Amino acid sequence: MKRSTLATITFALLLVYADGAKENAKKNKKPKQIVPSIDCDIRAGKISLPEFMAKCPAGCQEMKQPVYGTDIYASISSVCNAALHSGVITNAGGKILVKKIAGQASYRGSFSNGIRSMSLPKWRESFIVSAGKAKKGVTYPSVLELITSKPTVVRTGQAQNAQGKGATPAFRGSSTYASRNLPRTNAGIRRQEPAVTYRRQPGAPANPTYNRVNPSPQDRTQQAVQANPTFTRRDWYHIYQRPDWQTAPRRQTDISAVVPDTGYTWTEVGGDDTQAPRAGSEVSDTKVDTVGAWKPEVDPFDTGVGVKEQDSIPKFPEPASQGDPNCKVDIAFLMDGSWSIGKRRFKIQKEFLADISQALDVGVAGPMLGIIQFGDDPVTEFNLKSYSSSRELKPVIEKIVQKGGLSNVGKALSYTNKHFFSDASGNRGGPPNVAVVLVDGWPTDKVEEASRLARESGINIFFVTIEGPDENEKQNVVETNFVDKAVCRTNGFFSLNVPSWFALRKAVQPLVKRVCDTDRLVCSKTCLNAADIAFVIDGSSSVGTGNFRTVLQFVANITKEFEISDTDTRVGAVQYTYEQRLEFAFGQYNSKAELLNAIKRINYWSGGTSTGAAITYTSEQLFSKSKPNKRKIMIVITDGRSYDDVRAPALAVHRNGVIAYSIGIAWAAQEELEYIATDPDKEHSFFVDEFDSLYKFVPKIIHNICQEFNSQPRN
Numbered sequence: 001m002k003r004s005t006l007a008t009i010t011f012a013l014l015l016v017y018a019d020g021a022k023e024n025a026k027k028n029k030k031p032k033q034i035v036p037s038i039d040c041d042i043r044a045g046k047i048s049l050p051e052f053m054a055k056c057p058a059g060c061q062e063m064k065q066p067v068y069g070t071d072i073y074a075s076i077s078s079v080c081n082a083a084l085h086s087g088v089i090t091n092a093g094g095k096i097l098v099k100k101i102a103g104q105a106s107y108r109g110s111f112s113n114g115i116r117s118m119s120l121p122k123w124r125e126s127f128i129v130s131a132g133k134a135k136k137g138v139t140y141p142s143v144l145e146l147i148t149s150k151p152t153v154v155r156t157g158q159a160q161n162a163q164g165k166g167a168t169p170a171f172r173g174s175s176t177y178a179s180r181n182l183p184r185t186n187a188g189i190r191r192q193e194p195a196v197t198y199r200r201q202p203g204a205p206a207n208p209t210y211n212r213v214n215p216s217p218q219d220r221t222q223q224a225v226q227a228n229p230t231f232t233r234r235d236w237y238h239i240y241q242r243p244d245w246q247t248a249p250r251r252q253t254d255i256s257a258v259v260p261d262t263g264y265t266w267t268e269v270g271g272d273d274t275q276a277p278r279a280g281s282e283v284s285d286t287k288v289d290t291v292g293a294w295k296p297e298v299d300p301f302d303t304g305v306g307v308k309e310q311d312s313i314p315k316f317p318e319p320a321s322q323g324d325p326n327c328k329v330d331i332a333f334l335m336d337g338s339w340s341i342g343k344r345r346f347k348i349q350k351e352f353l354a355d356i357s358q359a360l361d362v363g364v365a366g367p368m369l370g371i372i373q374f375g376d377d378p379v380t381e382f383n384l385k386s387y388s389s390s391r392e393l394k395p396v397i398e399k400i401v402q403k404g405g406l407s408n409v410g411k412a413l414s415y416t417n418k419h420f421f422s423d424a425s426g427n428r429g430g431p432p433n434v435a436v437v438l439v440d441g442w443p444t445d446k447v448e449e450a451s452r453l454a455r456e457s458g459i460n461i462f463f464v465t466i467e468g469p470d471e472n473e474k475q476n477v478v479e480t481n482f483v484d485k486a487v488c489r490t491n492g493f494f495s496l497n498v499p500s501w502f503a504l505r506k507a508v509q510p511l512v513k514r515v516c517d518t519d520r521l522v523c524s525k526t527c528l529n530a531a532d533i534a535f536v537i538d539g540s541s542s543v544g545t546g547n548f549r550t551v552l553q554f555v556a557n558i559t560k561e562f563e564i565s566d567t568d569t570r571v572g573a574v575q576y577t578y579e580q581r582l583e584f585a586f587g588q589y590n591s592k593a594e595l596l597n598a599i600k601r602i603n604y605w606s607g608g609t610s611t612g613a614a615i616t617y618t619s620e621q622l623f624s625k626s627k628p629n630k631r632k633i634m635i636v637i638t639d640g641r642s643y644d645d646v647r648a649p650a651l652a653v654h655r656n657g658v659i660a661y662s663i664g665i666a667w668a669a670q671e672e673l674e675y676i677a678t679d680p681d682k683e684h685s686f687f688v689d690e691f692d693s694l695y696k697f698v699p700k701i702i703h704n705i706c707q708e709f710n711s712q713p714r715n
Contacts, residue, residue, distance in 0.1 A: 033134050034142035035095050038079065041065050044098060044127040045075035046146045051099045053132055053140040056080035058093040066365070067117040069107030070591055075100065075125040077117075083129045085115035095132025100125060106423060109430045111566035111590045118365065119430040121385055121423075323363020323389075327516035330368050330384050330427055331360075332420050334412050334437045337373040337403035341440040345466075345501045346402045349438060352504045357393040359512045364388055367516070368428070371397070372420060374412035375405025380419070385426025409443035413450040413486070417457050430567075432524035434515050436462045437486070440501075442469050446479045451486040456710055460488045460523040462515065464507065466498045488523035525629065527706035528561065529568035532586050532630040534622045536614050538638040539575040539605035542667065547691040548604040551637055554663075554694040556599045558635070561702050564592040570630070571595055572622045576614035577607025578643070582621050611642035611672070615649040623658055632658045633705065636676050639665040639691075650676045659708065660684065661701060665691055 035053050040060035056079070065078030073082045083089045083096045091114070104126050109119040134140060333356070335349055353371065360367045368388070371381040381400055387393050416435050421427045435454065442465075451461055463483045469476070479485065487494035496511060498504050514520075535555050539548065555573070562569040566587050573583040583602050589595040618634060626632050634653060653660060662676040664687040677684035683704050686697045 033139060035132065035140075036142055036144050038144070040078060040080045042079055042146075043076055044073070044079050044082075044100065045125060047079075047098075048145050048147050049100075049141065051097070051140070052144055053095060053097050053134060054079065054144065055095050055132070056083060056089055056093045059091060060084055060093070061091040061114050067115060068109070068120040068123070069104070069126070070110040070112070070117055071593070072101070072104060072107070072126050072128055073117070074104070074107050074120050074123040075127055076120075076123070077127075079127075079129070081115055082117075082127070085110075085112050085117050086129050087113050088129050088131055097130045097132050097134075098127055099130070100127045102126060106429065108591075109565075111587075112594070116566075119428045120364070121426055121428060323366020323368075324361040324516075325365050327360060327367045327512075327518075328365065328431045329434050329515060329518065329521070330421065330431050331370075331434045331436060331515060332384075332416050333369060333371045334378070334409070334416065334435060335371060335373050335381075335400075336407055336438050336440045337375045337405070338407040338440065338444075339375075339404045340407060341402075343402065345440065348501050348504060350397055350400055352438075352508065354394045354397045355505060355508045356512060357397065358390050359508055360390065360516075362388065362390045362393060368426060368431075369393070370420065370425070371400070372412060372416060373400065373403050374408060374415075375403040376408060377405070378408075378412040378415040379403065380425075383420065383425040384428075406444040407439060407441070408445045409437055409439055409482075409486075410445040410447040410450045413437070413447060413454050413461070417450070417454040417459060421457070421459065430565075432518055432521040433457075433459045434462065434521065435459050436464060436511070436515065438464050438466070440466055441473075442477045443482055444478060447482050448479065448485040455488060455523050456526070458524050458526045458529075460494070460515075460521045461486055462494045462496070462511070463487050464496045464498060464511065466501055466504060468497055488521075493520060519629075522629075526563075527709035529563040530629070530631055530709070531562070531569045531633050531705070532623070532626040533559075533562070533569065533571050533633045533635065534586075534618050535571070535573045536611075536618050536634060536636040537573060537575045537583075537602075538609060538611070538640070539581075539607065540577050540609040540640060541606045542609075542640050543604070543606075545604050547639075547665075550691040550694060552599055552602055554637070554698070556596050557695060557698045558701060559595060559599065560592070561698075564590065564595055566590045573599065573602065574614060574618045574621065575602065575605055576610060576617070577605050578610050578613075579607070580610075580614050580617040581605065582617075586622055586625060609638065609640050609642055610644045611636065611638055611676070612644040612646040612649045615646065615653060615676070619649070619653050619656065619658070623653070623656065631709065632656070633661070634658050635661045635663065635701070637663045637665070638668050640667045641669040642672055646672050647675045654678060659705075661704075662686070663694070663697065664688075665694070 033053070035055045037055045037057065040057060040063040042054075060078070060080040061084055063078075063081070065081045067077045067081045067085050068074040069077065069082075071086060073085075079096070079098055080089075080093075083094075084091065088094075088096055103122065103124040105122050107118075107120040107123065107126075109117045111117075333353055335353060337346070341349070357369065360369065362369060368384045370383040370386065372378050373381055382396060387396065413435065419425070420435075421433045423429075427433065454461060463486055465483060474480070483495050484490045493514060496507055498507050518524075537551060537555065543551070559571055562571070564571065570586040570590075571584075572586045572588070575581050575583055584598050589598050615634070615636065623632050623634075650660060658678075660676055660678045662673040662685045664670070664673045664685075666689060668687065670687065673685045673687065674681045686700070688694060688696070
């Protein structure tokens, strides 16, 4: 009996110990990171956290949401599309980690992983995207609060669908009243938005009396609710909305799309509750915490802000216009302010420019324009970043005052080239630069040299001459054929001759159509941004590993000099021995950093030397896919005599318009180098005794490429 009792007690103690161990294991178990899902169109600036994890859905690439920048993105960019652009996720979606950083002076657009990002001038806030792996010891919020004019939160990991039908919704809105009224400045009740039936206030009678002759809004509401007990707050609000409920100007809390604040400074604050900074101290972000259910004892019409407080709430500027994306150009209009034009015709000129500004649909994703007035000396009336919508421009143009003086167009073009198209003036870098010169009669100075320098800088010059010189007046012209000497090309596309000032408005649409035809703005193409360059690299056994790395450094040094993107210069590389290997194709890497890393990763092959076959292979694999508006350049680097014939393959690529350079080292055959090189040989063929001397030819090769480019005929 005693033994049986003892066994029972021992068994009970073991059960108690096992239960305790399970409880401790549960307590010590690390909580699982819940990652909230977001949509493709969510921008980083809309999320109030400085660092967060999120899950992007599949198919964002097809959504074509805007992305600004490369590697570092402006906060108005789509988070998921930025992750696609940077290669962190694929179009199948996935988890990402987003960290906000300081705003940048400029953001460079590029094409990467199927996503085209755009350039952008200075912006107040940036972010970077990395793979969605939580840092050790860090638990990220499972709720992301969005900064919108209609406060919205992301809720995940909670039983929002009691019936278990489908996934948890990605976004839930707060109370309708909160979206109609100003946010509370004090710590108030957050309001959820479930579809619940209306409940009377505690202590209120079951059947209150109403003023049925002239019922109040609350009376009408409760009448409707009694008639239909399932009537939700959202429904009755939309039926009985009253404009006089809004007692103060609405406060726009979503400032993620406004014009950049050039006075913005970034301050980082440590701690779990660190908020993403904003463009002004008057904007406050709220912490992420659990949103409580709406409580009936709170007056739904209480804004939480007194009348005096409401009066002091600042109004933010309207979001910047996006503009016409099919006309993304930076334009300078050079208006004639000389005394010869007269006041009446100067007014007609301003009306013409105002009409142009409206027809262009100005905006940050489309055309941006500024105006320079010239007389004796040029002056900038406003630059590219001064105004970001057509609506803003018209009244500004109407207020321009005539300067007077001579009509010094050459001086104005020189000023435009040196000062107007700069980063400080709002030049975006990616879009073509266009200068449209309006001149009454003819210039009073020479334009040829200033125009040549402007064209070489990538500026597309248009001339609009009004009431040009007749046969008797041509003897008074300072420079004959001044239009042909100034414009980008002399084929008629870049010049308009208007016979009378009163016919000037008829030129609005033809001019807009021309400046927006970016495919024909050929002067934007410079020697550094308009080439397809193929490096043909000898990987034979005689080179050796160390010398091969020196060759790759030479290739990288040349590449650094060019502007790299899908629309600018593209670079491809072939390594050869007896066989050939395509290391990377044109457009495979569309940023300079990616391209230089790809060059660095090329592995030395080792083998024989078949240079002729390598030239043919390069023509088939690279130049056959070259774009029509690109200059095709081939740079062959070899250290020995080829085992096969190089003359026929070289002649074939020359006939296809390829400009060939040959670089010989040590045992390379001089006659083969001359066969490979484009005529004249001395400008395209180089030889050094040692690999370490290759770097000396980098400036010479770049100079020759640019000299040939700039000497092209202009017809």
